[in-house]
Amino acid sequence: MSFSATFGTQTYHFKDLKTLLAKASPRRSADELAGIAAENEKERVAAQWALADVPLKHFLNEELVSAEIDEVSALIATQHSPEAFSLISSFTVGELREWLLLPKVSTPELVRVQEGLTPEMVAGVSKIMRNQDLIAVAQKCSVITRFRNTIGLPGTLSVRLQPNHPTDDAKGIVSSILDGLLLGAGDATIGINPASDHPQNVARLLHLIDELRLRYEIPTQSCVLAHVTTQLELMKIGAPIDLVFQSIAGTQKANESFGIRLSLLDEAYEMALSLKRGTLGQNVMYFETGQGSALSADAHQGIDAQTCEARAYAVAKKYKPLLVNSVVGFIGPEYLYDGKQIIRAGLEDHFCAKLLGLPMGCDVCYTNHAEADQNDMDTLLTLLGVAGCTYIMGVPGADDIMLNYQSTSFHDALYLREVLKLKPAPEFELWLRRMNVIDGQGRVRGDTAAHPLLDYFGNAK
Amino acid sequence: MNWNELKQFTQARIGLERCGHSVSTRSQLEFQWAHACARDAVFETWDAEATEQELGAAGMQTIRLETQVSQRTDYLRRPDLGRKLKEDSEALLQLKQPAVPHRLVFVMTDGLSPAAIRAHGAALATRLSQTLADFIRGPKPLWILAPFGRVALSDAIGEKLKAEMVCMVLGERPGLSSPNSAALYLTYRPKVGNSDALRNCISNIHPPDGLSYAEAVHKAHFLVAEAFRRKYTGVELKDESASFRADLDDLN
DSSP: OOEEEEETTEEEEEOSHHHHHHHHSOOOHHHHHHTOSOSSHHHHHHHHHHHHTSBHHHHHHOOSSOTTTOHHHHHHHHHOOHHHHTTTTTOBHHHHHHHHHOTTOOHHHHHHHGGGOOHHHHHHHHHTSOHHHHHHHHHHOOOOEESSSEEOOTTBOEEEEOOOOTTOOHHHHHHHHHHHHHTTOOSSEEEEOOSOOOHHHHHHHHHHHHHHHHHHTOSOOEEEOOOHHHHHHHHHTTOOOSSEEEEOOSSHHHHHHTTOOHHHHHHHHHHHHHHOOOSSOOOOEEEEEOTTHHHHTTOOTTOOHHHHHHHHHHHHHTTOOSEEEEOTTTTOTTTSOBHHHHHHHHHHHHHHHHHTTOOEEEOOOBOTTSBOOHHHHHHHHHHHHHHTOSEEEEOGGGEETTTTEEOOOHHHHHHHHHHHTOBOOHHHHHHHHHTTSBOTTSOBOSOOTTOGGGGHHHHOO | OOHHHHGGGOSSOOSOOEETTEEOHHHHHHHHHHHHHHHHHHHOOOOHHHHHHHHHHTTOEEEEOOBSOOSHHHHHHOTTGGGSBOHHHHHHHHHTOOSSOOSEEEEEEOTTOHHHHHHHHHHHHHHHHHHTGGGOSSSSOEEEEOSSOOTTHHHHHHHHTTOSEEEEEEEOOOBTTBTTOEEEEEEESOOTTOOGGGEEEEEEEOTTTSBOHHHHHHHHHHHHHHHHHHTOOSTTSOOOSSOHHHHHHHHO
16 A cells, blocks of 8 residues: 655655655664665655554554565564454554553553554654653553563663673683672673684583572573574573573564574573573563664565564564563664664664563664764663663673673663662662672662672682 | 782773762773774775885785775765775776686775774785785785775675685774774685675784784685685684684683
8 A cells, every 4th residue: 555645735655554664764874775764854754744644453454574474474463462452443653652642541551552562553653753752651661570580670770791701701701790790780681692602612601600690699690692593402401591592683584594483482482481490480581683683684675674673572572581672783883873873773672662562671882883972872871761771781891892892881870770760670689788789778889899709719619 | 809800801891990870080081092092993094005005015916996985984874885896996807807817816995994904904915915825826916905895895806806715804893992903804706795604704803912913814824725625615614723622621
């Protein structure tokens, strides 16, 4: 079906829903690189205008990529609940925005329609929402998950402790972990991106975190972000895997470029559940996403970067993950050019995922060839904090020396907790108190030079 | 242990001096300086003409070409254009085709770090030309210099020259602690449309902190010899020149 919008004597035509969504997207270099972006600002707003008038029902009748050739499309169709949808089925995209912003629409109402919304509807409405709309609505969503602690409670902000090292050096990694723990980070997960995906190396890193966790009885979960096939292999031989990680994208072709199919994720999920390592809950998966990933694999099928991203959330949702995060600025300026585009994308991803019921965090980050700096990260970090972002990354000094990009630091997390009066996950907060890392006010103590955690190597064999 | 002892184990910014929730002014400015170095490394201009003269003086044959990108901001936004040669550059390359195709040709581009090529380009070219001399057909190694190139530019050039293999030297995306890092990419049977899975990469070349020239060239020699023997590069060809497994055993 084609769409149009008329202003005076000028009429803009959009040949199908996919084109309309792409042209309505706030400007970003990924869609320009793909050749599907609006040609100018007027065409963009015309597309947004036309998009606002599209009935939500239409999204159920026009596939962006056929379910016959794309298992993500097929999954989206299966996940859709007509019953939940009936509450909003009369709306257009524009009316959905207005409804979401009503004060009477709060957490229970949003949960009620969650299964009725498709990723494309959510992506669509985000395109006609201002940054403040994305923040206001996301703040009303509540998603709580559990493994060894409780993630996503109102008033909390969790941190993934990311202690990467360019050669996976054990002492180097542990030193970064200790730094993070002493700065109150690590409740979302202690998660290492391994430099080498070699199974023996990944197993070594898993044992490394597990021993540390057990010795100090830290109520958190570990993860080594190797390929899911490596983790499957390791689970079979009894390696201590808490969370199974995988990067995912919004089309089957893009997922294939990551070396995954849904059937493979099914297998990993079932096996992770069978290990029963969670003590409070069984949310055993951890996913990463990011706008532009489908395009970079030449697998976007003509769909814009942000809509592709929202479709990836359908994949995540199937496995009830403990954590999901968008690695928003990692991909580089040919996808998100500058701080403005990264900030917008971060807010979109958080909003879309939360509305779809996912425990969304964000790797607030950039590379050195993007037009961005730490000030842009401060802005996005603060906005996401207000929006109720589930967790952020904690990297020593914001400088990831293995992946060569800048994220947020342990100190950045302390800043956000301080200015917005946010706390760590409650079980982890108790541990921090017991270990004398935080004081009576919940603040990290000033002097850590003599903290017993620093004796980890001294006391080790 | 204290923080100074732990800092010996990693270059990560651990144990930073604090003020309240934040870091000391000194830590903050150290970070800003590192970021400034990385930013300037991206936006430096590579003087390809000077490099050409240097390589010529060292006995290499050179051709200087242009990609479809002429300024840095376009380079950052349009990776597709950095993979292609300008029309007149293609024509020039056509003219330079030898009667007998090359076995191995070299390409150099500034990529995302002109600073890396300024620091390491000529030194790597000299050592690669010497070490890989056995794999070259003809008296002099051929070096193609093309600013604003992406990795896949080596396919466009290699295919045009009907080269059996191409070795590209390029400036890597600058890290906060490594603004001048170079990489080598090896592609057997270069062909437009090749995926990166068909290449081998030697990354992080930036002495004294990163990989040394000698180590990089040693790895390159191993991979090039193996690639000619097996007639492929890519994920199936593992770099077994380094004692990676032995390193692993040490850690366990």
